[in-house]
Amino acid sequence: MSNSRTAVLFWQLAILVLVLVVWQWGFEWSRALLPKAYVPKILDPYFVAKPSLIWQSFLRLGCFADSAGFAACISGNDNNLWVATLVTLKNTWWGFLFGSASGIAVGLLLGRSDFLARVFGPYVVALNSIPRIALVPLVILIFGLGDLSKIATAWLVVFFVVFFNTFEGTRAVDRDQIAAARLLGASEFTVLRTVVVPSALAWVFASLLPAVSFALIGVIVGEFIGAERGLGKLIIEAEARANASEMMVAIFVMMFVGILLAIAVRSLQSYLLRWQPQFEASA
């Protein structure tokens, strides 16, 4: 057991080191060793930067290497790395929160009412067929360049994913469990609260993990198309200057933001679903 765990860790580290080494020196080495036609363009630091450059860009963007000092650098740039990260994180979080809350609410409503499900069914299917990203320019036109348009974009992406899962989860609730609850004195609302919601929760959570990544994607795309601040904006600016290492910094930060959000959802999930076997140990 511990033996195989050490082995896994060893290989994970080995791969990391290998990637970093090839990324850092692969292009130089292959230029020195190989005929010109065989030098892999994909390793060209002009396109993909390289770890040392990315680290320098990180220090610069993060205000760690500024001659004026950290505080002055931070206040001097209103889209410095930290502000950009905070803005993107915040907008992703709110978009995710509103999107999943409304998705859950509408999913429960349509899931519990055959009439409403039949009336709204075709509209939901039609709206869901629109590629959400196509709506982003419109959203920015309506809500402006600020945070609101990013939250709205994330909401758009998250809502449908969560809605469909909640709807299906509500439909899959065991009818006998509902009957049992009613026979034990539960009203229609109590059945919803104490049987339908907890039982649909597994389905809801199955959608929340992808939803949180979608929210991040929504916010970044929003920032690409029109924004004043944020990590997406940082990338667009770096692109204009053909600065690959700065783009890479933003990409890595996004990765960490994504991991952070996923961990938050995961731990909420394993607490709320601790009655399910796969979450037993983590509760």
Added chain:
Amino acid sequence: MIVAPGPGFALAREEDERAAPRTRIAVRGLTKRFNASGREFVAVDDVSFEVKQGEFVALLGPSGCGKSTILNMVAGLLPRSGGHILIDEETVETGKVNPRVGYVFQRDTLFPWRTVEQNIGYGLEIARLSKTERAERVASAVEKAGLSGFAQSFPRMLSGGMRQRVALMRTLILEPEILLMDEPFGALDTHTKLEMHKTLLEIWERERQTVLFVTHDLGEALTLASRIILLSARPGRLKEDFDVAIPRPRDPVGVRETAEFGRLYSHIWHSLGEELRRTKAD
């Protein structure tokens, strides 16, 4: 003149009940038709019977003869196609829950996200009992069901028998006067089943609820019931009605050695056998 209901009054009532126990469940001309892929078929055909206060009646019949259908109509879970059902002289309305009636399902309907304790306390929680009173009653129910040490467990950690004990307690904790049970031990192995019979007999012999117990297991019916109503194969019709005069308190193993058990067993088995053959011939 107003007379305060003193001890004399209670005595009079008791005597009254001994003389002629009142009817708790009355089923008259009950019929149920289902629509199976456009074709209508009769699942329950003109069934009439009564269950008196404190009786333990088993509704016995081959699988698919309409036992669950009858029970669900009595519980108000299913609309009837014809006939009447009265509980305490009041017509049963579909979808309306009668707090005096408890129901135990054939299938496992425990809430998997609730612990044993929370499952058993569900009805009390809904009735808005205070936390302390709830905890007290739940603890005593857990004890009574022999589930001490499992109060905090989730249902999936329990064996089938233990789960069914929880289901039984979840219903019994609300102290229903009338208990409807749909093959509650149908999915259990023989040994566990006998243990459940023991538990149920102990509870019933102490509390004497009015019970309508659905089963296809003749041995189970004879072990538990004071009366057996035998249904015919599909469509379910009333076939015969037997009194089970095995003395109480009963022991689920001991009853099998009584002469009455053997006599009724072979007699009903013969009758049930005819129905089983008819089911197969279909």
